[in-house]
Amino acid sequence: MDVDALAALVPDGAQLALVPDNSLSPGAFARALVRRGARGLRLVGVPVSGYATDLLIGAGCVAEIETSAVTLGEAGMAPRFTAALAAGKLRVTDATCPAMHTRLQAAEKGVPFMPLRGVLGSDLVAHRPDWKIIDNPYQAGDPILLLPALSPEFAAFHAAMADEEGNVWVGRRRELATLAHASQRSLVTVERTVRGNMLEDERLAPGVIAGVYVSATAVVEHGAWPIGLLDEYGYDADHVALYAKLARSDDGFAEYCARFVNAQVARAAE
């Protein structure tokens, strides 16, 4: 399966969880979603998201997003996110990072909710009817926030390796295991495939997400780009800065897509 076939598994209107630009965000997969002309996606930033999200929003693929932030990091604001929100074309549900993690952990454990400390007094609470404050059953007079479980329809990320058993290796990025555990389907691009079963290798096993949580994989070299992949290649700050500059205008964004997203160019680049 190639990355375009993988992207075709996500139907219009699907809920799709994406990860931050420092956590194996799937750049090539996002570009494939743009190429396929996805529409009405309901994105989830776990706990925030960046390049992939801004690109998808700019290309008109996104109807709404729940996230704690959209950011291009050192390259600054996410211009298409900001523009879409200003134009009233995007519904944003704001969260705070540990709340996103907690909602996934609740889904991972199969419980309907989990509590979280902090957050009380933030205006976020007033805008989240799905967040509830209860009195701590273990200590009267101690209000505490409850968050509902979130089991995204799809999650997507880029891993270093896949093996013959469908296991993928994400190294230290164990938070992706929680995402995969919580999600209904995980679509994973990988840098390469390896023989055998990585779970049988005690040195590799700790960084593996078992195939039971992985619905499909596609090999894409430099599949995270312009995001980095562990110690294999770095974050391409120049390219993200170029994206941030071009994406400030509609024309510039169109130019970016023509140069870096459209099928032919993307093939060459990937």
Place this chain on the structure above:
Amino acid sequence: MDVDALAALVPDGAQLALVPDNSLSPGAFARALVRRGARGLRLVGVPVSGYATDLLIGAGCVAEIETSAVTLGEAGMAPRFTAALAAGKLRVTDATCPAMHTRLQAAEKGVPFMPLRGVLGSDLVAHRPDWKIIDNPYQAGDPILLLPALSPEFAAFHAAMADEEGNVWVGRRRELATLAHASQRSLVTVERTVRGNMLEDERLAPGVIAGVYVSATAVVEHGAWPIGLLDEYGYDADHVALYAKLARSDDGFAEYCARFVNAQVARAAE
């Protein structure tokens, strides 16, 4: 620091979390606790425990235990646990495995409680005044169990490696990371030390528990024995069977300690 010095860090009466015999249980550390003559320990099986627990109970080190089971696996019942309970010398608080994990996860997240599905209808609930049933705030008429956070005073386990930064490598046994995160102090025996910082190595990092969670380490070769250590050495079923046989009687248990626990012998063996 040697293993006896490590064991000396656990005062009489301390709460000490131990792990199952398939999860890097610290055999040498348990024998060192017996040598130091620890008394009044309050053990916690995470989620169950085996050889180390039975040995400590047999040596009179333990006042009480919270666990989902005490078992020697294929070698059968834990004889000193059973005998101490029958003699009224041990207070047992029964749990169920995922409840133990959940209590630690609550402590790991710094929340006072977490919910868990299942368990309702078990007699365990009636014997656990610290477990509460509430109506799911997200769905009326849906009773659900709440469990209080548990932050053990001490946790102990055996890891393959420690580095110069105090990080330890437990490989795929990531559940030990949760234990270390939740516990107030983690005491870790290790098979060997390595140079540098394992968290800087992307291949090792996924199996590392960061030094921030590790209070002290001691090098003990074959420190898990008779428990196995990943792919480095196997579970010594013959020895555990021998233990199970000897520990059936007070005399046999004393013989076991004389042969395998007392300082001189243990030095040679470890």
Place this chain on the structure above:
Amino acid sequence: MSGKSDELLLIAAIARLITDPLGHPVRHAAVGAASPIPAAACWLAKMQGADIRLSLLHRPRGNPFTEGTRELFDLAGQGRIDLFFLGGVQIDGEANINLIGTGDWPGTAVRFPGSFGSAFMYLTVHRTILFREEHSPRVLVPRVDHISAPGTSPPGTFRRGHAQALVTGRCVFRFDPARARFALATLHPGETREGVRAATGFDYDELGEIAVTEGPTEAQSALLAGPVCDAMIETYPDFCRRVWGRGMKETGAKEQAA
């Protein structure tokens, strides 16, 4: 009953329950420690072509998890474990199981290891097969002394599945959760209705003709002695040696002991 032919019969009987098309489909089965017969049954079903992922909890190496048993319980919590096996020091006619012990709480007469994950798994897994070789009035009781995990739950209580069946050394019982009652399904060769009734402490139904539990077919026997044994030998060396005369006992890498 005892001996290797009996073990093969039990394996075949459990494999048949696993592949029973009437229940929740089994895509992922988990098998706990010290359960070679259920493990062999799962392997047999898989080797016969069933699309089953097997998670053996206590494989010494290369087990499927990176978060230990917590990952198993989380999988079950997510609804991703279709089949699990439970036993019991006592099992009663409503499929309640007791792994704690007998006498007053927490087992002052006879204490057993403890409840393990039973209180959770019995409610969160889609299907449970109860397995206990000893079939006697002291095990199969009218009412367990303590409920480690309940056989049924009141309406409104979250529960995904129940006992599908209880397999003993004498017979197979099917369980009807709506009625909270067992029915005799098949009798192992040589057993009689009367003998089973006498050896069973709880009441149960007998509906129509009761067939004899079928042992492994010739093809199954070949699979069991070949690839199933190959798959199990590292985890259950004693069992494989006893049943198929194969394998050497794993002694561990540490030689200085004893």
Place this chain on the structure above:
Amino acid sequence: MSGKSDELLLIAAIARLITDPLGHPVRHAAVGAASPIPAAACWLAKMQGADIRLSLLHRPRGNPFTEGTRELFDLAGQGRIDLFFLGGVQIDGEANINLIGTGDWPGTAVRFPGSFGSAFMYLTVHRTILFREEHSPRVLVPRVDHISAPGTSPPGTFRRGHAQALVTGRCVFRFDPARARFALATLHPGETREGVRAATGFDYDELGEIAVTEGPTEAQSALLAGPVCDAMIETYPDFCRRVWGRGMKETGAKEQAA
């Protein structure tokens, strides 16, 4: 204010706050993305001998976590993070911070990235240093349009710490959580009481003489240009080049781009 001497002043001022013996002791400080000045201040305090563990969230390689930011938040939840830094699109006189945007929810006038973990960290970390270089009435407002994270909490609400201080390009304010009010602590060189008052949208106290914010000592300057820069160059190459004239820009391993 702008330029490298100003940045060094801010680094020295923050380092002094970190090592202030009156606050909760700082054993573990965490620094978020795009925060080279707070990071440099933490490194400086550490290089001066303070026993501080530093967790830099966005180091491209070799970051301290194996569970990403979840591990940071869990550490904070456990009470193991002593110091964190927060900024704000708006900060008001009660130390409420707004990272959402201005105008109606969710930022219809000007939208900013979002609240990140602020709503959690501000209440679970023992000490927070607020840092925002722009010191103007549009940033330091009487009341934030939206509260991403509250400066104070009512009695009975779980909260471990508050803002210790607010460091801007013009001055250092100390925060008194009991009174929910800032007080001017030091003025950066060249700033006046009147100038700061005019540039500040919220009311605050001025108690007695106001000292001038001290820049780095000679020893601190040497540490900053040497080992601090060495420690930061991989994470903040642009900053190190600008402030100390050191390092080359990291371009990433992929060359085919652009």
